[in-house]
Amino acid sequence: MSRREPAASQAKPMDPGQLEQMTTMLRAHSGARVFVARHIGEPAGIATCYLGFATFSACRTLHIHDLFVVAPLRGSGIGRALIEATAHQD
Structure with a gap:
């Protein structure tokens, strides 16, 4: 059972x-992947991801x-760049 997190x-x-x-x-956590975006050398965004497995498609x-x-960079x-980076993760 997962714990409900507060809204950002x-x-x-x-x-x-x-x-x-x-x-x-x-x-x-061996299945964790963290992507950090930077803007002018400073952290600007983050995507936290976890590896899984789809049983029906076996992938x-x-x-x-x-x-x-x-907030100032939304x-x-x-955000789109972070999502695209996750899509290219092997």
Whole structure:
């Protein structure tokens, strides 16, 4: 059973301990893939994905779990670029 996450507009920023825990857990998860977009050298967006398997088509899948772009850069194509990057993941 999955836990319901708050909407991005209602989520509070992570404290450093939460961020460290999340980073450690993602690195340990062999099926996790994280894509980070940068704009002028600064983080601008993220796509967190997990590998899966489609039984009916017998192929690997990649499920986007989180897609986030910083507010000032929304509408600039960063989200689309992150989605396209996930589509080219082997």
